Amino acid sequence: MTIYRHQRNYGCRIHDQYTYLGMRVLVLENEKVRISLLPDKGTEIFEFLYKPVDLDFMWLTENGVHNPNSYLPTSPDPISTFIDYYAGGWQEVFPNGGSTSSYLGARFGQHGEVAHMPWDVEVLEDSADRIRVLFRVRTKKVPFELRKTLTLQSDSSTLRIEEELENLSDLPLRFMWGHHIAFGKPFLEPGCRINLPEGLTVLTEERSLQAINLGRVRRGDVHEWPVAADEQGAAVDLSILPARDARSDIVYVTGFEKSRAWYEVENGRRGMGIRVEWDASRLPYLWYWQEFGETKTYPWYGRHYNVGLEPFSGYPTHGIEKALENESAGSIGPSQTISSWLTAAPYPLNEK
Template sequence: MRNFAARIHHGALRGTPAVVLENELLRVTVLLHGAHIIEFNHKPRDLDFIWLTPGTSWPGQGDFFDSYPGGWQEIFPSGGAPATYRGAVLDQHDEAVALPWECEVVEDDPARVAVRLTVRTKRTPFRVSKVLSLASGEARLSVSSTVTSEAPVETHAMWGQHLAYGAPFLIPGSRITLPPGVTVQPHEVTLNPPRRAVAEGGPYPWPVVPTPDGGTVDLSVIPEPGAPSDVCYLTGFTEGWYELRRPDGDAGVRVKWDAATLPYLWLWHEFGDTTGHPWWGRAYVAGLEPFSSYPTNGLPDAVANGSAMTLAPWSSRSVDWSVEVI
């Protein structure tokens, strides 16, 4: 136990076991039921970048929308709407976010701390493990994730990092910066269809794209509350990175990942335009989510369009990613 440099705390929030990684610059809180990262706080500003769900959603309470606290999640093996894959009935973003994860301290030193979180899925034959680490003096969380098939047959999966940004960090005029060459592919969503911000068709060059009413929208700029909601898919990443900055330039994040393993970036916009379930007009959030596959209709659609990951019997895949305050 330390109260300086890099350190780890264990505890519980509203009865849910949690682990906190902390240093001079960052405090990162992870709920162990679902491995939800619910705090990414830049301590010099007391500025949290993570969006938290309004209301009383909390892990373990019910279906996904009852249990989604907001924050950042590891999505595996199905992304998006409820679906059935080879007889396995999967809820929204099932299964890893719905299960309790084991936590093991793998490094505990003033210079660096790290924990390993592990879960086995129930309806599908997988194990997911990730190491979260924080070094003294750095405003960067590093994550190394591995998924393993424990089946003697070939399987498919969708794998993503569900990173959602909100208040107090996210404000109108915040800007998304991407590498050159990225394109936007809209796709119709089967669950809770959004009021679209992007016209069907594409792909379109990032960031200015047509809207359903014949106009255009610059997807790189976070709009005022009340703007249309949408989910679209960005691809063409020669390098896996993005930056999201406030308009005053005072704060932002840079996310880096292996684009060969996660070649898509899901862009989820919800700015108060959904006035019924599940948001009731209370959500102002932008999701920028590196993913292996698309769309957000569940694993069978990703298998059908050829974007799903294929795992050979007893095989593993790994990806490293990081998020840093800039």
């Protein structure tokens, strides 16, 4: 049942009367945070503002937000179809992760389907103490329904996301599922620290899958977080962000407790951090994407300094075919529904 919104200027509030570049905008806010997302573009979160210090944790690319209906891609490349509209921020990725891949005859572009699809919206609760909003979408290529409920409590900076995935067929199915969360300016800068639990393993792609540009970390090796080795065997501390123009890279962190995983990104100069926790039983891998301005070609052209810290069901970024080969792809039984959850919370370092 939809609960009618009240025009409050205190406590928790929902704003759903606006559009941005022709797309619906939904804003959740309270005394501490303002979170803005686009239901017409995959529920993309393009703002996560911590009000006490006016700091937005969601990175925006130099191209910013685009409406997928306002631009016809000039190439048939299924990777550029995602990248040309990529605004930074936070996307839901499903049922394919990473580059072009195929599954059961369905051909996926970059990062699957739901990141650019319009989602249905239903307000479940709207009070000064708590707001809850349900989003749902059905994929086109494989029979799934994905549902998620976002909750925000009064006087709390924590956004809670509870999700359900339903298999709409009588067949067992596989998938890649993840949260593509990217951090950049104004929050992120050289010297920021990434905190993770102890005892984690860092995985890399095989050398045969290596990108054209060499990364910071030697390919084909397994490392123990946070120290990896470069091609010459020198130590690379992945927990401290390097100077601008350091080599770009991506690695995969795993070994989290089955019930709960977490990371923190902290900026000591600004005195602020953000903590993300999630259900490691569903998303046991953390993709750690690094773009520090070294890439001088499409699509970055040396303009960005950012990282993605992305909880995922499988790896690598080469799509579901590779995840099926290494047995990391998620699975769901016939007509089954499975659940997951995730939270994100900015915080001042002096209150940690």
